Amino acid sequence: MKHDEHMRLSAHELREIAVEAEVDPRTVARALRGDPLRSSMTLGRILKALKRAGLGHLLHGGAA
Numbered sequence: 001m002k003h004d005e006h007m008r009l010s011a012h013e014l015r016e017i018a019v020e021a022e023v024d025p026r027t028v029a030r031a032l033r034g035d036p037l038r039s040s041m042t043l044g045r046i047l048k049a050l051k052r053a054g055l056g057h058l059l060h061g062g063a064a
Contacts, residue, residue: 013055014028020053021045021046
């Protein structure tokens, strides 16, 4: 199920997560919307960065 919770992040927060995950901010936004990504490794890096920022719950299934 897609959701728009990524809108809770400011542009600055989105960029911070992207830098830590070593991806483009648009990739972080896609992951948060639930859109498919090309690599599970990319998704893993995004989840790790979100968890470090205390935002793992924003990614579907990220609370686990």
